[in-house]
Amino acid sequence: MAESDHHALKAKDIVEDIFRRADKNDSGSLSLKEFQEFFSDGIMTSEELEELFHLIDTEKTNTLSPSELFAYFQQYMADFEPIFSLTDDLSVAITNTLKSTHNKHQSTMTKIEKFSTRFLIKEALEHVSVASKPLESANDHLTEIGLNECSANHLPIVVDTADTKAKVKWHKKYQRLVSGESAVAASGGVVYSDQFGSEMDRLSTLIDKLEGKIKLEVVEEEEVSQDSKNTIVVVRMFLEASESNVSAFRQSLKNYVQSVTSESGCLHVCVQSNVGSYRFSVYEVWQDSEHLSIHYASHASKVFRKNNVDHLVKPAVVNTMELPASWWPADI
Template sequence: MMSCAEMITMCLLSAKHSQEDQREQFSPPKLCSQDLSIFQDIFRRADKDDDGKLSFDEFQNFFSDGILNREELKEMFSRIDTKQGNNMDTERLCDYFSEYLGEYKNVLVALDNLNVTILSAMDKTKMNYEASSQIEQFVTRFLLRETMNQLHSLQNSLDCALETIEAQTGHERQDARKSTPQQLGRKCNRRAHKSVCLSPTDPYSGILTTGLPVENDTPWSAQINRLEQLIDKLECTSPQFEPLKGDPSIDPTEPYILVAQRQLPVAEHYQDQFNLSLESYIKMTSVQNSCLHISTHRRHSESAYVLYEIWEDQESWKNHLQSAQSKTFQRVIIDCLENPEQLRTMQFPASWWNLNPN
């Protein structure tokens, strides 16, 4: 027969083992390196040369978010690239970012599993749909539609979260720049540069702008063709302009509209994917009040798209570049381009847009 002390010891040991079993039952599964395959693929997308290494230009073109400037991105690149060779291994980049994943490590694993699960379901649907009964086909269509709606809902939540933290970061940086004359001057110089030409590595140049004609009942529709002809003339080697009529002086208080032109060399085997993304982006952009006109033109001989946007002013254009739909579109089509996109902007007096075509 056990003594009282022995019975107490047995109870304590039993409770200890029970708690350990519960911790093992509810602890999250450990993640191995193969669980981060989707994370590794992200950095391979940035490697346009497919040589396993990233130059600073490739790094900047992929990671520019409109918040960090070129100098700050260069500093980050140098901090990650311990070899200081201006060609960083994508594996090194993946390892460095992996240290800061936090809760998003589980998110990436879930995305990887979700991707495999959805593709598997779609493959089975493709094989079995035609031979299915009417009710089975109906349910399949319903489930596909609802799956898509759920994914869109998640994407909208992510867009809102991303837009909020980027706006918050932008305000904080603006407040800091107000107290730092040197940084303020650099910001002004960047704005002056963007008003003439945006380079492919500029933070704003990573955002694709596209277009649709506006409705005929808008007050701007009468001038759409005239501005398109003007833009076509500007693309020529020796553009011919009609002489100015009336007083050539310009009112310094007159507002200016902004015309943006982007050239996008789309890879031939990504045409369908690009067109779907383009159509979705057009629908979201065309309803913005500050966008006066949007149009797109494809150069079939070069497999490239030329996209135009006309905005009420430069500020509305920049706000659009920071919007969730613009950034989402850029992230979607980044794999579709053979070479970095090129963007040019020009400003015209707003009265030119309001001129009577007759």
């Protein structure tokens, strides 16, 4: 099979997987509602997504078929086909390697050989993590550009708040942490003012609680050695469960949090849910990026992400931010 044909088949597999996850009722076609819920990214308005939906709907049936979705994404897929092909090969290679080492680890390996296996797995994980960093940076950069390009009538407006100016200031400073899905509604730029207000209230409350514990002194410059571990990593996951799976999601989330809190390098975990909806925010604070990378490869993280495919109405939105380690004293 020619390489171009292999890439084309891989692209079709990728789009079919996207379609399967978006088709919540397994009808074999996507409705406008399913399309908007799955592809909503906090930047595109519902009107813009509806316009895109009808653009993809070349058969004019008011639903989308797998072939229509593939025909649309195929024109943008060429640059990404090598990546998707390699990730598939990498997944197979990882599975085969771990299966082989697991069988040896259970039987014939000496203690030294087990150490060597653990070390090489850690190194492989580091290489995979490093390889994905450019994609993460590109995603963050393009998301930031998209948010900045949102017109004024798509931006949230906070009213009737005693300390509006302070909250707007904090919102701008931590825009990447609470942007997109919590700031811009998925329906045509109409703002969920109560949702955004509650996000700001919770952030303000968190700041008030930390004010007595964390001293933020105004300094011109902080000198640190190049090899010092001087940053912590804050991770924020935004998850929206489907109504029919919210109970199962809550149990999965509970199991995940219980496991994460016992992991090495995890400094803090908290979960917040939006009243009257099925939206959840999970905040994690990690000692450094190395511990976070190890966490992503953990069994608990993999199980949670796998369950989310069935429990969520759209993929989780994950943001990370590095902060000075001095902001997080060891006694907190």
